[in-house]
Amino acid sequence: MDLTLFFQQLLNGLSIGSVYAIFALGYTLVFSILGIINFAHGAIFTLGAYFTYLFAGGQFGFNGLLANAQLPFALPFWLALIVGCMLAGSVSVILELLAFRPLRKRGADSLLSLVSSLGAAVVIVNSIQALAGAEIYTFPANIYGNLPESVNFGSADNPILIRTVQIIIFCVSTVIVALLTYGMTQTKMGKAIQAVAEDGTTASLLGINTEQVIRITFFVSGCLAGLAGTLVGSSVSIAGPYFGITYGLKGLGVIVLGGLGNIPGAVVGGLLIGVAEAFIPGEYSGYKEAIAFALLFGMLILRPQGLFGKKTIQKV
Amino acid sequence: MAAFLSTYGYLIVSMLLGSLLGLSVYLPLMTGQLSLATPGFYALGGYVAAVLSTKIIPFEGMWFPLPWLLVEIVIAGLISGILAVILGIPVLRLRGIYLAIATIAFVEILRVLSLNLEITGGAVGIFAIPQPFGNALGYLWIVVPLLILVGVLIWRLENTKVGRAFNAIREDELAANAMGINPTYYKVLSFVLGAILAGIVGAIAAHFLNTWNARQGTFDASITYLAFVLIGGSRSFLGPILGGILLTALPEVLRGLGDARLIFFGLLLVLGTIFYPQGLITPELLRRWIPAKLRAKI
Numbered sequence: 001m002d003l004t005l006f007f008q009q010l011l012n013g014l015s016i017g018s019v020y021a022i023f024a025l026g027y028t029l030v031f032s033i034l035g036i037i038n039f040a041h042g043a044i045f046t047l048g049a050y051f052t053y054l055f056a057g058g059q060f061g062f063n064g065l066l067a068n069a070q071l072p073f074a075l076p077f078w079l080a081l082i083v084g085c086m087l088a089g090s091v092s093v094i095l096e097l098l099a100f101r102p103l104r105k106r107g108a109d110s111l112l113s114l115v116s117s118l119g120a121a122v123v124i125v126n127s128i129q130a131l132a133g134a135e136i137y138t139f140p141a142n143i144y145g146n147l148p149e150s151v152n153f154g155s156a157d158n159p160i161l162i163r164t165v166q167i168i169i170f171c172v173s174t175v176i177v178a179l180l181t182y183g184m185t186q187t188k189m190g191k192a193i194q195a196v197a198e199d200g201t202t203a204s205l206l207g208i209n210t211e212q213v214i215r216i217t218f219f220v221s222g223c224l225a226g227l228a229g230t231l232v233g234s235s236v237s238i239a240g241p242y243f244g245i246t247y248g249l250k251g252l253g254v255i256v257l258g259g260l261g262n263i264p265g266a267v268v269g270g271l272l273i274g275v276a277e278a279f280i281p282g283e284y285s286g287y288k289e290a291i292a293f294a295l296l297f298g299m300l301i302l303r304p305q306g307l308f309g310k311k312t313i314q315k316v
Numbered sequence: 317m318a319a320f321l322s323t324y325g326y327l328i329v330s331m332l333l334g335s336l337l338g339l340s341v342y343l344p345l346m347t348g349q350l351s352l353a354t355p356g357f358y359a360l361g362g363y364v365a366a367v368l369s370t371k372i373i374p375f376e377g378m379w380f381p382l383p384w385l386l387v388e389i390v391i392a393g394l395i396s397g398i399l400a401v402i403l404g405i406p407v408l409r410l411r412g413i414y415l416a417i418a419t420i421a422f423v424e425i426l427r428v429l430s431l432n433l434e435i436t437g438g439a440v441g442i443f444a445i446p447q448p449f450g451n452a453l454g455y456l457w458i459v460v461p462l463l464i465l466v467g468v469l470i471w472r473l474e475n476t477k478v479g480r481a482f483n484a485i486r487e488d489e490l491a492a493n494a495m496g497i498n499p500t501y502y503k504v505l506s507f508v509l510g511a512i513l514a515g516i517v518g519a520i521a522a523h524f525l526n527t528w529n530a531r532q533g534t535f536d537a538s539i540t541y542l543a544f545v546l547i548g549g550s551r552s553f554l555g556p557i558l559g560g561i562l563l564t565a566l567p568e569v570l571r572g573l574g575d576a577r578l579i580f581f582g583l584l585l586v587l588g589t590i591f592y593p594q595g596l597i598t599p600e601l602l603r604r605w606i607p608a609k610l611r612a613k614i
Binding site (some may be wrong): 035038058098099102104106108109110111112113114115116118119120121122123124126127241245249253256260286287289290293294296297300301304312 | 320350384406407410411412414417418420421422424425428429432437535539542543546563576578579581582583584586588589591593
C-alpha cells in the first residue's frame with residue numbers, strides 16, 4: 001500500500017472512529033454508574049438523527065403516519081443539531097424513568113434491565129417506522145455551509161483527498177470528547193458522577209443526589225447518541241429506522257475493547273475499530289461489518305477487562 | 317377441524333418450533349447463563365441441512381426421504397455441539413453481561429460470514445430446499461415427538477445430579493464451586509445442550525421454510541427467543557414452551573394492529589420484566605395447580 005492511500009485510509013478511519021467513540025462514550029457512562037448495558041442506546045442514536053432532520057426543515061416521506069409532514073419552520077443546521085441532541089437526551093431520561101428505575105428500585109437482576117432496554121429499543125425503532133416510514137433520508141448537501149466537497153492534504157501531483165464532512169465530524173467529535181473529559185474531571189457534577197460510579201451508596205451518604213446524577217448521566221448519554229446519529233446521518237444518510245442497530249452492536253465492541261465503563265477506553269476503542277475497518281482491503285469489504293465483533297471476541301478471550309480496564313476481583 | 321388444521325398448519329408448526337427455540341435459550345439459563353447464541357446455532361443447523369439436501373444427498377422422486385432428514389438432524393446437532401464446546405470453554409469463564417455480549421458478537425460474525433461465503437449462497441441464501449412432507453402439517457410428525465422428547469429430558473434432568481448442579485450454579489456460583497461442583501464444566505454442558513437443540517431445530521426449519529438465508533440468525537431473533545423464555549417463565553421448562561407458543565402466535569392474533577404490533581411486542585418486554593419478572597409460569601403457580609406428587613419433579 002502506498003503512503004498516499006495509507007494516509008487517506010487512516011484519516012477516514014479516524015473520522016468514523018471518532019463517531020464510534022462519542023457514541024460508545026454514552027454507553028460506557030451509563031455502564032460506569034449502573035453496571036448495565038443500555039441496549040436502547042442504538043435506538044436513541046437513530047432518534048437523534050430523525051429529530052435533527054425534522055428540525056432542520058426536512059420533510060418526511062409518504063409512508064408513515066406523519067406522511068409528508070414538515071415543520072412550519074426550519075432551524076439552521078447547528079441549532080437543529082443542538083435541539084435534536086437535547087430531545088434525544090430527554091427521551092433517554094424518560095427511558096431511565098420508565099424502563100430502568102423501576103427495576104433498580106426493586107433490586108432486580110441486571111440481566112432484566114438488559115431485556116427491558118431491548119424492549120424499549122424495539123418500541124422506539126418501530127415507533128419511528130410507524131411515524132416516519134422506512135425511507136432513507138438525506139440531509140441537504142450544504143448543511144455545513146458552502147464548503148468544497150473535499151480537502152487535499154497532499155500535493156497537487158499526489159493528492160490525499162478527504163471529504164470535508166469527515167473532517168468536520170472528526171473536529172466536532174474531538175471537541176466533544178475534550179469537553180466531556182473536562183466536565184467529568186473538573187466540574188462538581190462530573191465528580192459526583194465519578195463518585196456514584198465508584199459506589200452509589202457511599203456517594204448518597206456523602207450527600208450526593210444519586211437519582212439526579214443518574215438522570216443527568218442518561219441525559220448526557222442520550223445527547224451523545226443523538227449527536228453521533230446526526231453526524232453519521234449528515235455524512236452518509238439516515239438509512240431508515242434500523243440504522244442505529246448496527247452502531248448499537250458495534251458500540252458494544254468499542255466499549256469491550258476499551259474496558260467496560262472506561263472513558264478513555266471508549267475513545268481509543270472507537271478510533272481503533274474505525275481505523276481497522278478503514279484498512280480492510282476492498283475485495284474483503286463484505287467482512288468489514290464483522291471486524292468490531294472479531295476484535296470484541298478476541299479481547300474477551302485474551303483480556304476481558306479491556307485495554308484500560310482494571311481486573312475486578314469477585315468478592316463474596 | 318380438518319379445515320382449521322390445514323389453514324393454520326403452518327402456524328401450529330411454527331409455534332412448536334418457537335417452543336423448542338425457547339427451550340434452547342432456557343438450557344443455559346438453567347445455570348444462570350444468559351446466552352443470546354441460539355439464532356447463531358439455529359442458522360448454522362439450517363445451513364447444514366440446506367447444503368446437505370440441495371447439494372450432497374442424492375434422492376429420487378418428489379419427497380425428500382425421512383431417514384436422510386434424521387441424518388441431517390444428527391449432523392446439524394453434532395456440528396453445533398462441537399462449535400459450542402469450542403466457543404463455550406473460553407467464553408463461559410466470563411460472567412453475566414460479558415457472556416451476553418460475546419454471544420451477540422458470535423451471532424453477528426456468523427451472520428456476516430454467511431452473507432459472504434459461497435457455500436451459504438451469499439445474501440440470496442439457499443432456495444428450493446426439498447420437502448419431506450406434502451404439507452406443513454406433516455412436520456408435526458417430527459416436531460411433536462421432538463418437543464415431547466426434549467421436554468421430558470429437561471424435566472427429568474432437573475432431578476438428576478446434573479440438574480441439581482445446574483440449579484446450585486444458578487443460585488450461587490461461588491457457593492456451588494465451594495461444594496465441589498465444577499462450574500465451568502456444567503456451564504459449558506448447559507450451553508452445549510442448548511446449542512445442539514438450536515442446531516437440530518434449524519435443520520428442521522430449513523426444510524419447513526423451504527429457503528434459508530442470513531436473516532435467520534440476527535440480533536432481532538436473539539431478542540425474540542429470549543422473550544419466549546422471559547415472558548413464558550424462566551424457572552420451569554414449561555415457561556419457554558408456553559412463551560414460544562404464545563409469542564409466535566401473537567403477531568397473527570395482532571394482525572389487526574398492522575405495523576404497530578412490534579411496538580406492542582416491545583412494550584410487552586418492558587412491562588413484562590417490570591411487573592412479571594418471573595414470567596407467566598411461576599413456581600407459585602405450579603405449586604397451586606399441580607398435585608404434590610408430580611410437583612416434586614417439576
